[in-house]
Amino acid sequence: MPLDEFAIIDRFFRRPSRRDDVRVGIGDDAAVLQVPAAAELVVALDTLVEGVHFPEQTDPFAIGWKALAVNLSDLAAMGAEPAWFTLALTLPEADAAWLAEFSRGLFTLAEEWNLALVGGDTTRGPLTLSIQVAGHVPPGEALLRRGARTGDGLYVTGTLGDAAAALRDWQAGRAEDPALRGRLDRPAPRLRTGMGLRGLARCAIDISDGLLADLARLLAASPGNGARLEREALPVSAALRRRLAAEPALWAGVLDGGDDYELLFCAPPEREADLSALAARTGETITRIGTITAEPGIVLEDADGRRQTVTPHGYAHFAPPQEERP
């Protein structure tokens, strides 16, 4: 018997929720949700299209996990606590095996953060998914992109370039390093750090399109500032470091690779000890990678003190590749 959209929802997406703030979930015209008193609502949305954001034949578990993770990463960058999400799923066919793995990936991450799926729409068409995550922050405490000041330290969570290296290996048909591939398929949203940065960071963004591209956005939100990055300070995983000596081209992925889903933020220098304490509490590393400067632009400084101005080469939809990556 073929699965219709309601059977798909019942079988794969209707899960009991442990949340008591969902008055009405899946199954009515809309969801009804209780936002904590005085909190502000925070809403992020991301779409993944097969062949654009992930190659055909991607493991459906990874698609489900990642579609939610990229949205949670946006909430982390706001310092928000996630609560609920909705799913718009467009599928070429109702493939039960695919749906089982996709929903397993989705709910493995959702349950880790006690998120409830409260609504959605399942339609037929080319494989596309949009997830919207909603959460909340205490009033006025959301971390914004704007707010950088000259002299602030510039920090990132985790390590950079792993996902880009994994994608490069995959596209070249090379043997995979599971440590790198896991970072491409199952990014960990830095929600603990994000919530811990409330009142501590002055600005924040998540790195989805590459360190330089997202740093440029952070700087654009605080005109009159630039940044100096210390190349030696950029955090690189042990797995990637093993590769860099033989393949220096992988450095490009550290700066421009995208898909890192780490947080990039600035904080006044006197908060250094608070940041160390936060990292110790969450188990998520925080590394100082540079400084906000008064000169516009991004300067990369190497171990010998040589400086060069760099420009981002992040991914852009609709722009021809030759213009984007000259």
Place this chain on the structure above:
Amino acid sequence: MPLDEFAIIDRFFRRPSRRDDVRVGIGDDAAVLQVPAAAELVVALDTLVEGVHFPEQTDPFAIGWKALAVNLSDLAAMGAEPAWFTLALTLPEADAAWLAEFSRGLFTLAEEWNLALVGGDTTRGPLTLSIQVAGHVPPGEALLRRGARTGDGLYVTGTLGDAAAALRDWQAGRAEDPALRGRLDRPAPRLRTGMGLRGLARCAIDISDGLLADLARLLAASPGNGARLEREALPVSAALRRRLAAEPALWAGVLDGGDDYELLFCAPPEREADLSALAARTGETITRIGTITAEPGIVLEDADGRRQTVTPHGYAHFAPPQEERP
């Protein structure tokens, strides 16, 4: 110069908002919104796929209008007041003329209801759009599908079958009746009636898949009940009535056609006068079309008192057409 996703957002989708409850709108990692104190959040999501929900070559103004309208209709069915929306737009190419008309349709309706577009994602791929609308209701006052009781009157807003007749004409290449076509392309969400039904209706749903299909959902939410519909009472527009005498097949569209985006609701019989007053206040008609009965199933009664049991033939994704419309 080609439009990249940020240029598309700036040129077509970043509009000044008159709302003072948008703390952070488009341009950060997520939106930050202020839900009124003590209100409950109401969230609806609908996806439209080209070739599935609308034919190729559909007027982009109509696509923009309708994508928002179908979501507002869901909020109307909950009795909610809409406030904000997000847009996930997947486009095969960045066509400025298409985007201009699409965004004009979208914002014509958005401005009518003072809605702010607070976030979105623009990606490349087959034409697909998901809109999510969020609004609010006073605590506990959302209209749900469940709640029908034997003896309740069954009501609809507006008229039924117009959009189905227009779609039929279009698919057959027949001359269009602008009155019918307007109902297909620019459905009017019944938000005034929906908000007015708080505390008055006992259950509500919006008619997206056809009167019978959505009535069956309403009944499924209140097990142990059925409905008797009076065929002569079903509200039909003047434009459609002119056609029905010569083409009785169009009756199928009144019962099963879908795309009506009217509200279907039940209310205790003693609220009849309140409903009349509401219709007078909003200018949106309300018609009693039947009664909630103790016998499960849907019975259609004609002018001579003859009764037949009917079953819905609404649209279902992923089910083969021959099974859906035997």
